[in-house]
Amino acid sequence: MRDGLPPTPRNYSVYYEYVSGRNYELSSTYDKVVAQSKITQQHCDEMYYQFIVSDEEKGLLKEADKTIHDEIEKVLGFLDTSSKETGQFGENLDTFSSRLNDAKSVETLREAVRKIAEETQIVTAHNEKLQEELADTSAQLSAVRDDFDRVHKEAQIDPLTEVGNRKFFDREIVRILSEARELNLKVSMLMVDIDFFKKFNDTHGHLVGDQVLRLVARTLVENLKGRDVIARYGGEEFVIILPDTRLEDAERVANHLRTCLATKNITRRGTNEILGTITISIGAAEYIMGEDGDALISRADGALYEAKQTGRNKVCVASS
Numbered sequence: 001m002r003d004g005l006p007p008t009p010r011n012y013s014v015y016y017e018y019v020s021g022r023n024y025e026l027s028s029t030y031d032k033v034v035a036q037s038k039i040t041q042q043h044c045d046e047m048y049y050q051f052i053v054s055d056e057e058k059g060l061l062k063e064a065d066k067t068i069h070d071e072i073e074k075v076l077g078f079l080d081t082s083s084k085e086t087g088q089f090g091e092n093l094d095t096f097s098s099r100l101n102d103a104k105s106v107e108t109l110r111e112a113v114r115k116i117a118e119e120t121q122i123v124t125a126h127n128e129k130l131q132e133e134l135a136d137t138s139a140q141l142s143a144v145r146d147d148f149d150r151v152h153k154e155a156q157i158d159p160l161t162e163v164g165n166r167k168f169f170d171r172e173i174v175r176i177l178s179e180a181r182e183l184n185l186k187v188s189m190l191m192v193d194i195d196f197f198k199k200f201n202d203t204h205g206h207l208v209g210d211q212v213l214r215l216v217a218r219t220l221v222e223n224l225k226g227r228d229v230i231a232r233y234g235g236e237e238f239v240i241i242l243p244d245t246r247l248e249d250a251e252r253v254a255n256h257l258r259t260c261l262a263t264k265n266i267t268r269r270g271t272n273e274i275l276g277t278i279t280i281s282i283g284a285a286e287y288i289m290g291e292d293g294d295a296l297i298s299r300a301d302g303a304l305y306e307a308k309q310t311g312r313n314k315v316c317v318a319s320s
Contacts, residue, residue: 026047
């Protein structure tokens with residue numbers, strides 16, 4: 001990987017943002033560091049937390065670090081105590097063993113056995129306490145993990161349509177195209193735009209406009225396969241990545257999505273007034289081995305532009 005750093009997901013995210021040129025502040029910081037010295041892992045981590053991770057994720061990471069540190073300290077304390085008590089228990093056993101060897105009466109034997117039983121109970125009770133503490137620590141760490149997973153997921157979801165957001169899409173396209181190059185797989189992309197959305201929004205209000213966006217997103221999701229990736233690209237545009245899919249199959253999927261949506265009526269909530277139907281225009285493109293994600297997006301967007309300029313409510317395919 002560039003600068004000799006390991007190809008971890010975190011480092012990959014930083015370098016992708018830099019190469020794509022979309023994150024101006026990150027790119028500017030990177031260039032300033034390179035001008036003075038070599039990029040180190042510390043530099044990469046700092047850029048990741050400053051320019052890529054969300055504020056909520058940053059707070060959660062700090063909280064997680066403290067929780068993990070506190071739990072580790074607690075467990076180490078109990079293990080240290082347990083080790084000392086176990087050592088003391090061994091010394092006591094040696095003492096009791098000597099007493100047993102030197103025992104001259106039943107009473108002496110009975111007293112030695114009683115002491116051994118008491119010491120054993122103490123160690124057993126401490127071990128039970130240690131098990132309880134370890135179980136509690138495990139639960140605490142699981143809660144931290146669950147919280148981080150939740151925040152990480154929410155940071156990649158568009159709250160209105162509940163599909164992936166632009167950040168999610170940027171990461172997924174890198175992953176899918178990398179897989180396609182490695183395994184020599186076909187990948188296709190659909191750029192989707194709601195026809196005359198602004199006019200619909202201005203006529204019926206933003207609440208109805210939001211309803212339209214949710215309906216489109218839900219319809220797209222319901223008619224896609226599990227591996228397909230959908231995200232809100234911006235405004236009334238959605239983007240769909242179809243892994244392991246040829247262009248002709250992508251075109252068929254696009255027309256299916258278009259016709260499914262055209263059959264759905266938009267009704268005003270509260271009055272059930274039918275406001276009409278909506279249509280979508282779609283541009284389709286197939287990944288050309290070796291091109292980057294921006295090139296694929298550009299070709300799909302060009303096909304979408306053609307669909308909108310030649311009548312809308314149709315699918316146009318980008319040339320290879």
